[in-house]
Amino acid sequence: MNRDILLQVIDLARWAPSGDNTQPWRFSIVGEQHLRVHGHDTRDEVLYDYEGRASHIAHGALLETLRVVASSFGLATHWTVEADSEARSPVYDVHFSAQSDMSTDPLFPYIEKRVVQRRPMRTTALTPTQRAAIQASAGDELEVQFFESFSERLEVASLLWHNARIRLTCPEAFAVHRKVIEWRARFSEDRIPEQAVGVDPLTARLMEWVMQSWERVRFFNRYLLGTVAPRVQLDFLPAVFCAAHLLLRPARAPTELEDWVRLGISLQRLWLTVTKEGLHLQPELTPVIFRWYARDNRRFSSAPALFEDAQRLSHVFERLAQCGPDEPFFFFCRVGVAAAPWSRSLRLPRERLMR
Structure with a gap:
């Protein structure tokens, strides 16, 4: 694994959803198998980010997207988080490891296809x-x-x-x-x-x-x-x-x-x-x-x-x-x-x- 692969992982993972497209995260590469996600929340500016919950939910969506993307490279992920009591700026350390039997998650093709549809839809019942x-x-x-x-x-x-x-x-x-x-x-x-x-x-x-x-x-x-x-x-x-x-x-x-x-x-x-x-x-x-x-x-x-x-x-x-x-x-x-x-x-x- 090298830096180029990590950059490709980030490039796809950034399509994770966040409230009003705020994208409350930034990335830094710590090592060839170590990515750091610098999270933040918008509670002081956004009424809807009550106690940072919406941002924290978005952080979770990002971590799951990182996992799904990593699977396409034969990589497993493990994450830990450090934060103070208010968790306004949590830092997530994501570690990658090669898995010889790792298969691509079947949800991988849908990362960029996932969108919000705000207009009326068909009333066709769910199957x-x-x-x-x-x-x-x-x-x-x-x-x-x-x-x-x-x-x-x-x-x-x-x-x-x-x-x-x-x-x-x-x-x-x-x-x-x-x-x-x-x-x-x-x-x-x-x-x-x-x-x-x-x-x-x-x-x-x-x-x-x-x-x-x-x-x-x-x-x-x-x-x-x-x-x-x-x-x-x-x-x-x-x-x-x-x-x-x-x-x-x-x-x-x-x-x-x-x-x-x-x-x-x-x-x-x-x-x-x-x-x-x-x-x-x-x-x-x-x-x-x-x-x-x-x-x-x-x-x-x-x-x-x-x-x-x-x-x-x-x-x-x-x-x-x-x-x-x-x-x-x-x-x-x-x-x-x-x-x-x-x-x-x-x-x-x-x-x-x-x-």
């Missing part, structure tokens, strides 16, 4: 084979709860409709939304390109203009029903038009950094499996995140009513999932059959990810 593959990919640490019938999808659509009002009227979320979209773009190396967001061109132009300032957003929301078009196009219709929604529930509540990282490993394996099965996936994570805030009694906004709304929606979510307030939720998404998106997030060039 028993697809369902079984998704459940098997989650492993023993996760329970996969399916919401597949029309009435269940309609209930989820209602949940997402009300949840989107919190998201779109929260001043602390505005800075995130304004920063994360690359307007008038088909591809983006470090954000979400406008054409992958999932709204029509007229709505996109209006959003671009309105999101120049919070004052404009507040005016449109209050007097001109400014949240209606994006909620219909980004939340309600996609929630109805899909095969199923999946709620991933950990077998035990995650408490430590490594718990969240291992959940991220499971998530990436499930997402790659979804892709292998000819399906697309869209994360629907904000209801889970607002539930984290509500159940931890952490106020996330200067607008007190939004926290109360989050508490109410947490009850709605729990009734839908038929569980209690102390049972952990990890990830929520929808899946279905659709044409491949013609617009997508790319990744920073490998050179910009090296330290």
Whole structure:
């Protein structure tokens, strides 16, 4: 094994998913069989990265992607992590070892094909084979709860409709939304390109203009029903038009950094499996995140009513999932059959990810 192989591994592994394409990692090569991943989180800038959890999940997805890529070179991986009590900047040491009997992981061809599909999908039901593959990919640490019938999808659509009002009227979320979209773009190396967001061109132009300032957003929301078009196009219709929604529930509540990282490993394996099965996936994570805030009694906004709304929606979510307030939720998404998106997030060039 040599440095060139490590660089090839990094080049493919950087396609791991991360919230809003933040890519919260940088790489350094320590030795011919030793890669160091310098993780960071975005909790101080991003409302949705509660206690760094979203970033830590992304770190796990990266580690799993490294493992899958390494298998194509006949290499096994072993990782350890060091972090302080807050785990804002965890450092992962990944060691590679040659295995003569190592075969390429069957998920390897799907690393770059895995994308987010934010537009409505077909309502074609999951096949028993697809369902079984998704459940098997989650492993023993996760329970996969399916919401597949029309009435269940309609209930989820209602949940997402009300949840989107919190998201779109929260001043602390505005800075995130304004920063994360690359307007008038088909591809983006470090954000979400406008054409992958999932709204029509007229709505996109209006959003671009309105999101120049919070004052404009507040005016449109209050007097001109400014949240209606994006909620219909980004939340309600996609929630109805899909095969199923999946709620991933950990077998035990995650408490430590490594718990969240291992959940991220499971998530990436499930997402790659979804892709292998000819399906697309869209994360629907904000209801889970607002539930984290509500159940931890952490106020996330200067607008007190939004926290109360989050508490109410947490009850709605729990009734839908038929569980209690102390049972952990990890990830929520929808899946279905659709044409491949013609617009997508790319990744920073490998050179910009090296330290």
